Amino acid sequence: MPEPLVEVFAPAKINLSLHVTGQRADGYHLLDSLVVFAGVGDSIAVAPSDSLSLTIDGPEAAGLAAGPDNLVLRAARFLSPDRGAAIRLTKRLPLASGIGGGSADAAATLRALSQLWDIPLPEPSATARIGADVPVCLLGRSCRMEGIGDRLSPTALLPPMEILLVNPRVAVPTGAVFAGLSRKDNPPMPGSPPSDPSAFAAWLSAQRNDLAPPAIACAPEIAETLSALADLSPIHHAMSGSGATCYALLPPGQAALARDVIRSTRPDWWCAHAPLL
Known part of the structure; x- marks a missing residue:
C-alpha cells in the first residue's frame, strides 16, 4: 500500500442496553438501545489509487476476507462507486463479536475517503443500507438508537x-x-x-x-x-x-x-x- 494520506480510528461500539421492540414486515427488527463508544478499536488508512483495493492486517485479521462483500469496500462504493483508493484495515477487535467492528470500520472508511476524495459525508441515517450499526458508528458518540438503527438521539x-x-x-x-x-x-x-x-x-x-x-x-x-x-x-x-x-x-x-x-x-x-x- 502507498504511504497513507488519511488515517481514521474505528472505535468499538457497545450496546449498554438493547431492547428488541418489534419486527417489520420486511424482517428487520426494531431496536431501542443505549450506545456508547470505547477508546479501543480498529483503524482505517487510505491512499490515492486508480482502483479500489483493501488489505487487512492486525492481531485479529485472521479469517476476515478482503472480498467485495467486506463492509469496508461496501462503504467505499456507497460513498462513490467509481473512485479508487488503496485502503488498509488494521483489525484489533474480534470478528463478529457484538461490538460493531465491521460497522465501525465502514464508518471510518466513509470518514477517511470523504477527506481523501474531498466529498461530503452522507447523513448517518442514509448509511443504514450498508449495515444497521453504520449510522450510529458514523455519528460516533453516545446516543439512543431506535428503529432499525436509523433513528439516533444524542444523550446527555x-x-x-x-x-x-x-x-x-x-x-x-x-x-x-x-x-x-x-x-x-x-x-x-x-x-x-x-x-x-x-x-x-x-x-x-x-x-x-x-x-x-x-x-x-x-x-x-x-x-x-x-x-x-x-x-x-x-x-x-x-x-x-x-x-x-x-x-x-x-x-x-x-x-x-x-x-x-x-x-x-x-x-x-x-x-x-x-x-x-
Whole structure:
C-alpha cells in the first residue's frame, strides 16, 4: 500500500442496553438501545489509487476476507462507486463479536475517503443500507438508537467511567440469536439515562439486553464471562449486541486492574480496557 494520506480510528461500539421492540414486515427488527463508544478499536488508512483495493492486517485479521462483500469496500462504493483508493484495515477487535467492528470500520472508511476524495459525508441515517450499526458508528458518540438503527438521539453527558471488554472466543451467529428470541415486542427503554453517577447505575440496572438469553443458549460461555465480570463488582455488566463480547463499567482508574484479573484466570479470552469516548 502507498504511504497513507488519511488515517481514521474505528472505535468499538457497545450496546449498554438493547431492547428488541418489534419486527417489520420486511424482517428487520426494531431496536431501542443505549450506545456508547470505547477508546479501543480498529483503524482505517487510505491512499490515492486508480482502483479500489483493501488489505487487512492486525492481531485479529485472521479469517476476515478482503472480498467485495467486506463492509469496508461496501462503504467505499456507497460513498462513490467509481473512485479508487488503496485502503488498509488494521483489525484489533474480534470478528463478529457484538461490538460493531465491521460497522465501525465502514464508518471510518466513509470518514477517511470523504477527506481523501474531498466529498461530503452522507447523513448517518442514509448509511443504514450498508449495515444497521453504520449510522450510529458514523455519528460516533453516545446516543439512543431506535428503529432499525436509523433513528439516533444524542444523550446527555454520561458519568466518567472506564470499560472492560471481554470475549470468550466463541462465534455467535447473529441470525440464530434473533431467531431464538422468545418474543419480539418487548417494552422500550424508559426515558433517557440520568447523568448523576449513582442514578445512572440504578437506571442501567433496570435495562435489558433482550438478545442475551438466546445468545447464551447458543454459547453458554457467555454466561461464564458474565459471571467472571460480576466477580469484579463493577458499576454494571452485561452482554453487548448479539454477543459474545461482554462488558463491565468501572470507576476511572480501575479497568486496567480488572483486565489483569481476567487475563490471569482466562488467558485464552480476548480482553481490553479503555475509557468511554
